[in-house]
Amino acid sequence: MTGGIAYVLDLDGTFSINLNPELVTSERLGSDADILRVKELVYKHLERTESDRAKEILADWGQFQQRFWRISPIAVAPVSKPAVASPVENAPAP
Numbered sequence: 021m022t023g024g025i026a027y028v029l030d031l032d033g034t035f036s037i038n039l040n041p042e043l044v045t046s047e048r049l050g051s052d053a054d055i056l057r058v059k060e061l062v063y064k065h066l067e068r069t070e071s072d073r074a075k076e077i078l079a080d081w082g083q084f085q086q087r088f089w090r091i092s093p094i095a096v097a098p099v100s101k102p103a104v105a106s107p108v109e110n111a112p113a114p
Contacts, residue, residue: 026091
């Protein structure tokens with residue numbers, strides 16, 4: 021991932037065991053905005069590809085909605101560079 025949000029359809033219920041929780045967080049679709057976004061994405065996919073899977077998902081949205089995960093990266097604090105002593109500080113005393 022590159023800092024964005026991913027939506028994953030977990031058909032067999034095994035997605036969470038293959039997820040690295042040190043890098044990302046996962047949650048089921050909860051907000052109306054996420055639900056609408058995923059439904060729109062599936063619909064656009066159907067329009068562009070005539071996918072049988074997309075047709076199936078939209079036809080039985082109530083069952084498929086609960087199988088989607090929302091994945092987002094864990095915010096990582098930037099690593100600070102170690103302080104480097106200036107040459108003057110390291111020079112031997114006269």
